[in-house]
Amino acid sequence: MVLEVRDINTSYGDVQILRDLSLKVEAGEVLCMLGRNGAGKTTALKAIMGLVRPRSGSISLDGVELTAMPAHKVPKQGIAYVPQGRRLFSELSVAENIEIGLMARGKGRDTRDRVLNLFPVLNERMKQRSGTLSGGEQQMLAMARALCLEPKVLLLDEPTEGLMPSMIAAIRDSVTELRAQGVAIILVEQRVDAVLPVADRVAFIENGRTRDTVDVETLHGDLSLVHKYVGVGH
Amino acid sequence: MDFGPYLFLAVLEGTVTAAVLALTALGLSLVFGVMRIVNVAHGEFFMLGAVLAWWFSSMVSGSPAIGFLVAIVMAPLVVGAIAVLCERTVLKRINYDPEATIVATIGILYIIQQLALTFYGADARPVQAPVNFRVVFPWFGYSGYKLVVIAASAVLLLATWFVLTRTRFGLIMRATQFDSETAQAFAIPVDRVYAVVFAIGAMLAATAAVLIVPIQQAHYLMGGDPLLLSFIVVIIGGLGSIFGTVVAAIIIGISDGVISVFFTPTLAKILATLLVALVLVLRPQGLFGKTPR
Structure with a gap:
């Protein structure tokens, strides 16, 4: 099982965002995209989901071409998305958000129970409007909603943004667990310390290009690449 | 007649107006809420419902009830199909751009109106009520059909509320509304949801029109007032709020009935429009609307 993004170019109007960006992630692997604000990380995830159309290049999952697939068919292939800022259906209840996740690939009660076991705190909040949850609970719900697809590939866009350390640890644990289950994960982060403990490989993104892709071991003790692409102070 | 019974009659008349208005405005509100577009042609879907009701009921011979039943099933279906056609051929192609949609639906308004004039003509034509009984109050007798209109509209409003809040399709619609x-x-195939919502909006207006034609004749220019009043109701009730739409329709409908009976219909329209101005100044999100995030 492999998700492969090859040389995609995208633009918003006249502004080109991604330039020949390539990525590859396999089952049971965590690929982390690191880069500054505006480097194109979020756009790359949206392109995979079909929410932004590449002008050229290709995106495929196990040889199935996703590049021109209508956006609502992409999740049916087994790709789940946790957007930046969570993007819950905030007027809907926790249960309804979960239900929308389940409906995406026609999953039932088994999946629901399994997902809620990962995030037991949601059980007590099922009837609550999701917009009224705390930040950490919202992030858990966003993860839970995505996991209701039983995805082969999980795209996480800054899942630890604005969370307190105990929540960050909980999110990190669930990422590790999913990797062990054989899910391919693409993780977008801006902070290297959130990445090092979970990532297998790191792709550095700058100005819409993949500059370097390295094994995470290379970065332990040598942060020169991080300083180069993300900046000092991280 | 004393003041009390006179007021009671006025309120009854107002409730009939409110019932039909609530259905029409709910159609506009759904389209407005889910698709974030303003459908200026909404009143023409109302008019088409009335004109088609006349056409279907005049095709069926025999008891007026059968003609009316055919009309209330078929007219909304045909209008829904026409709405889907408009949505696919025009709105989808301009990508639901809010400004372009206003201009495009003004165009659709005139096309539908002129087609109705060409094929239906400039006459006002009545449809016979399916039931013909009078409810006798101590002070006056009242058309039983008008009470049927109120009941039918209440049932349809409840059904819409049920679909939106208790069914899978309703959940999909609400999810699309909050974050497409x-x-x-x-x-969720958002563009298919849009087509269905646009059709449901038009069908609600058409159903309201079929209910009203036995009271108010079908005419090719009859779409103007429902459009204006629906906008008033949607603005007062708050964008995307079904509850707000229904409450506002009741306020506007009953006050319209009472003021029309005691003063003039024109004064009723003046006051309703003034109320919109006040709501826009003092509470722009509407009485029951949520502040946009």
């Missing part, structure tokens, strides 16, 4: 991009990331 994220909805797509969860396999």
Whole structure:
């Protein structure tokens, strides 16, 4: 099982965002995209989901071409998305958000129970409007909603943004667990310390290009690449 | 007649107006809420419902009840199909751009109106009520059909509320309304949802029109007032709030009835429009609307 993004170019109007960006992630692997604000990380995830159309290049999952697939068919292939800022259906209840996740690939009660076991705190909040949850609970719900697809590939866009350390640890644990289950994960982060403990490989993104892709071991003790692409102070 | 019974009659008349208005405005509100577009042609879907009701009921011979039943099933279906056609051929192609949609639906308004004039003509034509009984109050007798209109409209409003809050399709509609991009990331075919919502909106207006034609004749220019009043109701009630739409329709409908009976219909329209101005100044999100995030 492999998700492969090859040389995609995208633009918003006249502004080109991604330039020949390539990525590859396999089952049971965590690929982390690191880069500054505006480097194109979020756009790359949206392109995979079909929410932004590449002008050229290709995106495929196990040889199935996703590049021109209508956006609502992409999740049916087994790709789940946790957007930046969570993007819950905030007027809907926790249960309804979960239900929308389940409906995406026609999953039932088994999946629901399994997902809620990962995030037991949601059980007590099922009837609550999701917009009224705390930040950490919202992030858990966003993860839970995505996991209701039983995805082969999980795209996480800054899942630890604005969370307190105990929540960050909980999110990190669930990422590790999913990797062990054989899910391919693409993780977008801006902070290297959130990445090092979970990532297998790191792709550095700058100005819409993949500059370097390295094994995470290379970065332990040598942060020169991080300083180069993300900046000092991280 | 004393003041009390006179007021009671006025309130009854107002309730009939409110019932039909609530259905029409709910159609506009759904389209407005889910698709974030303003459908200026909404009143023409109302008019088409009335004109088609006349056409279907005049095709069926025999008891007026059968003609009316055919009309209330078929007219909304045909109008729904026409709405889907407009949505696919025009709105989808301009990508639901809010400004372009206003201009495009003004165009659709004139096309439908002129087609109705060409094929239906400039006459006002009545449809016979399916039931013909009078409810006798101590002070006056009242058309039983008008009470049927109120009941039918209440049932349809409840049915819409049920679909929206208790069914899978309602959940999909609400998810699309709150965040259409994220909805797509969860396999919701947003453009198909739009087509269905646009059709439901038009069908609600058409159904309201079929209910009203036995009271008010079908005419090719009859779409103007329902459009204006629906806008008033949607603005007062708050964008995307079904509850607000229904409450506002009751306020506007009953006050319209009472003021029309005691003063003039024109004064009723003046006051309703003034109320819109006040709501826009003092509470722009509407009485029951949520502040946009």
